Amino acid sequence: MDRVLADDLSRLPELLQSARDFAAREVSGLEARPVAHLGKAPDAEPLPAGGAGAEGALARFAERWAPGFSASAGPRYLGFVTGGATPAALTGDWLTGAYDQNATGVGDSSATALEHETLGWLRELFGLSGAHSGAFVTGATVSNTVGLALAREWLGERLGVSVSEAGVAALGSVDVLSGSPHSSIPKALSVLGIGRDRLRTVPVLPGGREAVDVARLAEALDELDGRPAVVVANAGTVNTVDFDDLRAIAALKERYDFWLHVDAAFGGFAALSPEHAHLTDGLDAADSVCVDLHKWLNVPYDAAVQFTRHRDLQVRVFHNSSPYLGLPTGEPDFVHLTPENSRRLRALPAWFSLAAYGREGHREIVERNIALARHLGDRITDAPGLRLLAPVRLNVVCFTLDGDPTRERVHALGRAVAESGEAFMTPTFYEGTHALRAAFSNWRTTEADTDRVAAALERAVSSL
Numbered sequence: 001m002d003r004v005l006a007d008d009l010s011r012l013p014e015l016l017q018s019a020r021d022f023a024a025r026e027v028s029g030l031e032a033r034p035v036a037h038l039g040k041a042p043d044a045e046p047l048p049a050g051g052a053g054a055e056g057a058l059a060r061f062a063e064r065w066a067p068g069f070s071a072s073a074g075p076r077y078l079g080f081v082t083g084g085a086t087p088a089a090l091t092g093d094w095l096t097g098a099y100d101q102n103a104t105g106v107g108d109s110s111a112t113a114l115e116h117e118t119l120g121w122l123r124e125l126f127g128l129s130g131a132h133s134g135a136f137v138t139g140a141t142v143s144n145t146v147g148l149a150l151a152r153e154w155l156g157e158r159l160g161v162s163v164s165e166a167g168v169a170a171l172g173s174v175d176v177l178s179g180s181p182h183s184s185i186p187k188a189l190s191v192l193g194i195g196r197d198r199l200r201t202v203p204v205l206p207g208g209r210e211a212v213d214v215a216r217l218a219e220a221l222d223e224l225d226g227r228p229a230v231v232v233a234n235a236g237t238v239n240t241v242d243f244d245d246l247r248a249i250a251a252l253k254e255r256y257d258f259w260l261h262v263d264a265a266f267g268g269f270a271a272l273s274p275e276h277a278h279l280t281d282g283l284d285a286a287d288s289v290c291v292d293l294h295k296w297l298n299v300p301y302d303a304a305v306q307f308t309r310h311r312d313l314q315v316r317v318f319h320n321s322s323p324y325l326g327l328p329t330g331e332p333d334f335v336h337l338t339p340e341n342s343r344r345l346r347a348l349p350a351w352f353s354l355a356a357y358g359r360e361g362h363r364e365i366v367e368r369n370i371a372l373a374r375h376l377g378d379r380i381t382d383a384p385g386l387r388l389l390a391p392v393r394l395n396v397v398c399f400t401l402d403g404d405p406t407r408e409r410v411h412a413l414g415r416a417v418a419e420s421g422e423a424f425m426t427p428t429f430y431e432g433t434h435a436l437r438a439a440f441s442n443w444r445t446t447e448a449d450t451d452r453v454a455a456a457l458e459r460a461v462s463s464l
Contacts, residue, residue: 004051015054022058026066027090030074030444034421037068070424075444076453079426081238081266081396083298084442085349092352093300101345103136105333112334115347121354122305125362126264126291127271129284133314134307135337136346140265140292143306145188146314146338147288148176151230151259152192153313154287158228158257164317168193177220178232179204179212179244182263185232208390208431210234210242214249221256228257235280236267239430239437241394243267246282253285262286265304266441269296270394272363273370279394296366296395298443299349311337369395369440372450376438379454385461389435398428400435401461410434413460422456 001009008015042064052060071077073084085093101111119134137143152171156163161170176189176199186196203216212233221229231252233244250260262283268291270276271283283289287310293303308314315328319336328336335341354362377392380399387402401409411427414436418424425436438453 002051004053008054011055015058018055018058022062027073030071031076031449033071033074035071035074035076036079036418036421036424037070038415038418039068041068072424073442075442075446075449076423077442078438078440078453079424081292081295081439081441083295084444085300086298086353086357086443088356089297089299089349089353092349095352096345096348099345099348102342103345103347104335104341104343111345111347114351115334115345118347118351118354119305122291122293122350123307125272125354125359126268126289126307127277127280127283128289128307131309132284132289132307133311134305135334136343136350137304137306137338137340138302138346139294139304140182140263140290141184141187142339143265143290143292143304144182144184144261144263145191146306146318147261147290147308148185148188148194148230148232149192149317150288150308150310150313151261152194153317154259154310155228155230157313162316174198175200175224175227175229176232177202177217177229177258178234179217180210180234180237180242181232182234182238182265185263208240210237210240212244212249214245214252217249218252218256221252221258224256226257228259230259230261233260233262233286234267235262235264235283236270236394239396239398239428239435240390241267241396243270243279246280246285248282250282250285259287260285261288261290263290265290265292266295267394269362269366272359272366275367276370276394293346293350296369296441297350297353297362298365298441299353303346303350306338365443366395369442369445372445372447373397373438373440375447376440376450376454379451380457383454383458383461385464386457389430389433395440397438397440398430398435399438400433401464405434407434409464410436412464413457416460416463417453417456420456420460423453 072082101109103111106112152163155171174194179202186199190196202220203213205211205213233246233249235243271280289307291305293299294301315332315336319328373395374392376397380386380388385402386399389398389400414425414427425438428435428437
């Protein structure tokens with residue numbers, strides 16, 4: 001064994017304690033450090049010929065790289081839809097690395113049984129019935145890709161071909177309909193060989209809505225003259241967190257033949273709030289469902305789940321034919337359900353957080369984030385030089401400059417706030433207007449944090 005490696009092994013408890021102390025300092029300092037770092041990163045160095053050991057590597061990281069990391073796990077990082085890591089989830093994530101389980105099958109570990117239990121808890125959390133089975137994947141993009149891969153196989157069944165065997169060319173043209181699809185949908189269609197151009201955007205409701213007009217969706221399905229199709233419904237759009245009427249869309253199945261995939265990446269967590277749970281009515285009727293966990297569940301990256309009513313199709317698409325694995329029988333191993341053969345035990349951080357805080361603890365996070373988004377919306381409404389572009393429906397605030405909202409000025413506003421170190425928000429484009437969006441999903445965020453964000457915005461506007 002390499003001498004440095006052997007020395008690290010003999011000192012492992014001490015090294016883990018050093019890493020623990022360093023991580024604790026970093027986490028406890030999240031609220032004080034700049035939320036974003038826009039400066040130049042260190043220049044790359046050549047690979048060292050001789051190792052410095054774990055202690056030396058930690059010292060080098062702390063000096064060269066740690067100062068430039070963002071405080072994305074902190075309370076005022078409002079870019080994209082980014083959660084943090086609850087204490088329990090972080091504990092579970094550390095143990096995930098320590099145990100280093102390859103959670104593909106049941107042959108040598110109880111890890112997959114823990115994943116099944118976690119999936120059952122999540123299914124209950126989102127109001128899905130036992131007809132849905134699931135698996136952990138890396139994020140919403142892969143979850144959407146898995147769901148659409150199953151839809152592709154289902155289309156083949158309708159046409160009398162097996163796409164998993166014959167290839168996507170056997171399908172011919174495919175029709176995918178959606179009102180306000182997330183960018184991961186065309187990406188998934190590209191990966192699956194269906195093609196980005198096969199996504200047909202259906203008109204949305206008037207009045208600044210992003211929810212699909214169900215009547216226009218019915219017209220689009222009618223125009224297909226009975227050809228089976230895929231409908232991608234949205235439970236929480238990116239800019240305004242609008243929800244399609246899932247129950248009404250599902251009812252169209254009585255007249256039309258289509259696969260219903262629901263992208264509920266973060267909007268699915270509305271099910272936890274009694275005030276907003278109605279937005280997810282009809283989710284259980286979906287053929288496949290995407291939910292991201294490193295968003296509103298506040299577990300570390302990367303973690304998402306996919307659910308489906310069609311496990312048989314999932315096995316047909318993803319089964320791994322290998323002499324040492326055998327064909328799936330009974331309850332299929334996870335190696336037969338997702339694109340990955342090797343997969344870390346992503347379920348463990350989620351299991352820890354759910355076990356630690358339960359439904360009520362996570363409901364409190366969701367409802368507090370929603371209230372804080374409304375609070376920021378009120379502050380923006382009252383602030384000179386700013387205006388809301390859409391109602392604050394859930395946890396995202398979409399806003400712009402009150403006068404002359406050019407791309408240059410709006411992006412300059414976002415940079416000024418980021419450079420202040422107070423907050424980070426991402427730019428967007430909504431209804432023909434350049435804008436910023438603040439997404440609340442971090443478990444740490446308080447009203448005091450929200451007031452700091454609002455004050456930073458007001459200062460930045462006055463300096464433009």
